[in-house]
Amino acid sequence: LHILINNAAVMANPETRVGPNWESQFATNHLGHFALVAGLEPALKAANGARVVSVSSTGHKLSPIVFDDIHFQNRPYQKWPAYGQAKTANSLFAVELDRRGQAHGVRAFAVHPGGIMTELQRHLPKEEMIAFGWIDDSGKIHERFKTVEQGAATETWAATSPQLNGKGGLYCEDCDIAQLTQPGTSRTSGVDPHAVDADAAKRLWQVSVEATSRDMFQA
Template sequence: MPIPSVVGMNLIQTPFGFADTAAEVAAGIDLTGRRAVVTGASSGLGVETARALAATGAEVTLAVRDTAAGERAAKDIADGTGRTAPHVAPLDLTDPASITAFTASWRGPLHILVNNAGVMACPERYTAQGWEWQFATNHLGHFALAAGLHAALAADGAARIVVVSSSGHQLSPVVFDDVNFAFRPYDPWLAYGQSKTANVLFAVEATRRWAGDGITANALMPGAIHTNLQRHTGGRGSGTVPPELIKTPAQGAATSVLLATSPLLAGVGGRYFVDCQETETVDRRGEAPRLHGVARYALDPAGAERLWDLSLAATEGAA
């Protein structure tokens, strides 16, 4: 059985839970005049996150690989919310030049950055720079994006970064000595696991480094949802989650929207949430799938600092 424990004295609890939707979490929130970027926002969790943020009055930018799909999503959001259509901008998280173009074109402050885009359990593949595809997409690309937008985030004075991780982080820590599987047989799930651990570690270290600029970052597990993320796994993720624990995309986006908007999270960073609640720390994964709990190694300050240094070296001058 997993052995739970708690890091720190109090876990943050909110009025929301498993079944609540992004719209329900955002109800009553007014973000008029605030600006948000959501990556991977043309479908799935991303579009539902963007929809809820747009409904609050925020000016939302959909950062997407497929801009045609992004434009369709933007129109759907505008039609459904009665708000101004979100902006659509191209962004390929595996292409340093694309990330640089996006960040260089940004003007003015940024209040919310939702690092939502991702890939899961894909076949072995590497970027032009030699980085394993899942680590590059899920972590390095978002790291470079946040770093490139740092000045815009700092200009707000109370900006939030929301990082979509997964319970899959419990499959693997970041294996610093072999991130790219040069000495291990490639395993799509272990690669996914270490990229999702990297997401949590990023939130820990970004908060430590940037809290003085008013920037906080938190990570989350959205739940088990059938989206395009499962395109490499037959459309059903790991296939081990009971049907009663499957969420709709609108429910899956709820925790992202909570971290982006809730007054309860003002000034809070470096934490990990599931079902709109901060979850306990665990030291063992256990035999059965465990949707709750965050592995201790994913919150480790030394690991977070080491990952930051690796990420800087991987992305500096990459464009």
């Protein structure tokens, strides 16, 4: 298996519990992909040169991983912080997967595809999207949004571009490597430090191993 793109996602849905009381955004957006990649480890190694691309988002800027309460068991559920930490998890997964996988010819990347209107917004009322400036009162989508094809471009680039040969563990956007941004500055571009922090990535990996009872690319 030469290319794997982890693209399954839910966003800002009402509080939902899955599996052993997992918060559904973290479970769907991260844990499911973690288990999938673990199951495909032999095929990725056999490729002798594979890339795993995880679809993150500028939503990562909404929250780091709250390791003391990932599943909102001791704090009120909030849909946007829950989405934020799930998107942070997508990026951190790429960081640690790349560190572990590169000795086996497996490189990993996270991407922000851009703002795109798809079924991902199905849980958002029209009034909320108007308030965000995503659509106007008539439902017209703001011009800053990408088409689905444009949104797929960065995923495809990260999966195939020779410009990334020998690289990995990176967060990409607009068919380029994203710049590091400081929290509270740009909310629409770049990657905040908490989403590419190596120590947080290692900690998330262990949490994921314990949750899924799966590990991969061990030394």
